Amino acid sequence: MALIVSLLSKACSLPFSPLQRVTTTTRTRARPFSCxxxxxxxxxxxxxxxxxxxxxxxxxxxxxxxxxxxxxxxxxxxxxxxxSQHRIWFSDVVVQNRREAFWKRNWNVSDIAAFGVVSSMHLLALCAPFNFTWPAFWVAAGLTLISGLGITLGYHRNLCHKSFKLPKWLEYLFAYCGLHAFQGDPIAWVSTHRCHHQFSDTERDPHSPINGFWFSHINWMFDTKTIIEKRGEVSNVEDLEKQAFYRFLRATYRLHPIALGVVLYALGGLPFLVWGMGARVAVTYHATFLVNSASHIWGKQAWNTRDLSKNNWYVLFVKNAQMKEMKQGWE
Incomplete structure (x- = not known):
């Protein structure tokens, strides 16, 4: 969900760089030319x-x-x-077109289903302290690693950006693991993310803070109509649509997490379900979505890019604490 800049690279100062940050989302005053x-x-x-x-x-x-x-x-x-415009606290980002995620709009079946899933995961997470066992904790930790690798290596690095090539069986395995992060099937996820990079922090970006912090963080998931308007119908993932495996995952997406929940409950009862589903998914949600929201609002920008992406140390810390993903806080 973001451009990755290696931690090994060092930002260099370019006092006379001709690159100028082009954005209409910041209220800036012309700085003195003696700066x-x-x-x-x-x-x-x-x-x-x-x-x-x-x-x-x-x-x-x-x-x-x-x-x-x-x-x-x-x-x-x-x-x-x-x-209505307002500046997001402690940042230079101005919300230009605030999106109402809950009120003053019509909800369709997909919106209601997405809201139900996200809400249920958070409700289960609230029950985690009262259902703690060490086996349940380690199950959650293991599933966090597996589903996190599925999102980071499978959905993001491999399917979205083609950063490397894998044998088909391993590619499919990573994609299937990412399915259990509850962030959508590979076709929908990859389409949204490619659109995000193509139109980063413009009105066509599916999740930009110019539409509000909470919209960029999580509320965009409940607004299918807006996403389709921004992204268009799925047309940038022909490479995935050609493959029967990804069409199968799209058609049966909701069945796989349900099956996992049944297995967890059968193996360890409520503690396994609460920790292996609720706590794990809620933590993974916000660790991932901070890259969409916080890393486009707060932090430092090493290069004068044409979007709002920034290097953010505490997003890096959250992602590292989650599963040693040492580059996700760097846009």
């Missing part, structure tokens, strides 16, 4: 600079000024249209 970013060492070395260098700095100043004016115009036009 360190544009004029690092400028006053001290002004006499030694070549005419070409001075021309470059002048052009860069003009571009920054035009960008600041453009942001002001866009925000002014949005205010005139009556769109």
């Amino acid at each position: 360190k970013v544009l004029n690092s060492g400028f006053n001290q070395a002004q006499r030694k600079q070549s005419p070409l260098h001075l021309s470059f700095v002048t052009q860069l100043r003009r571009e920054v000024s035009a960008l600041a004016n453009g942001v002001s115009v866009v925000e002014k036009e949005a205010d005139q249209e009556g769109k």
Whole structure:
């Protein structure tokens, strides 16, 4: 659900980089041109600079000024249209078009089903302290590792980004493990994530904080109509739709987690069900969704990209504590 930047790479300072962050989601004031970013060492070395260098700095100043004016115009036009805007706390992200996840919209069957599943997992998680046993805890830890690898290596790295090639049996195994993270079948998940990268932090992004923190974090899962409007009908996953295995998982997606729940209850009763399903899935949900929300709101941006993705140390910590995924907090 995010661009991955290796921890081994080091962000370098580019004081005169021509890349400018292009976004209409931040309320920024034109910064003085004597600031360190544009004029690092400028006053001290002004006499030694070549005419070409001075021309470059002048052009860069003009571009920054035009960008600041453009942001002001866009925000002014949005205010005139009556769109409510507010800045997310402790960030430079402005919510431009807040999505109402629960009220003032029609719910379809898919929305109700998704809300029911997510709510039931959280309700089960609340029962976890009262049903604690060490066997149940280790079952939850093992299933967290298995389903987490299914999402990270199977859905994300392999199916979405084609980062590596696997034997078909291993690819299918990882995908099936990801199915038990309760985040959707591979075709739907991959389609949404590819759309997210293609239109990151624009109105076509399925889960961007420009529609509100909670919408980008989890509420987007309950708004099928909005997702289809943003993503369109599934048309960017022809490579998966051609394979009978993924069509089978899409058709039978809901049956597999139910079967797992039955097996857990049969093996260990309520503690296994509460920890192996509720607590595990709830923790995995929020560890994954923080990459969609927090990593696009708070943190530092090493490169002037054209979206809101940031490096976020505490998302990295949560993901690492979950299952040693040491790169997921880095966009």
